[in-house]
Amino acid sequence: MHWQRLAGLVLSGVGVGGYVIGVYVPYTGRAFSITVLMVGVALAAIGSPDTTEATEAAE
Secondary structure (H helix, E strand, O other), rough: EEEEEEEHHHHHHHHHHHHHHHHHHHOOOOOOHHHHHHHHHHHHHHHOOOEEEHHHHHH
C-alpha cells in the first residue's frame, strides 16, 4: 500500500470522527475536520495509481 493512500485513509477517518464528535460537542477548531477529510480523500485518490499505465510506461 502506498503511503499516500494509507495517509489518506487515516486522515479521512480522523476527519469523519472529528465531524461526528463536533455534531454532539461543539469545540474550537471543529471546522478543520472538514478540511482534514478533504485532504484525506485527495491523498487516497492519488495514492493508488492505475497499474496498467505504470506497466505501459515501463515498456
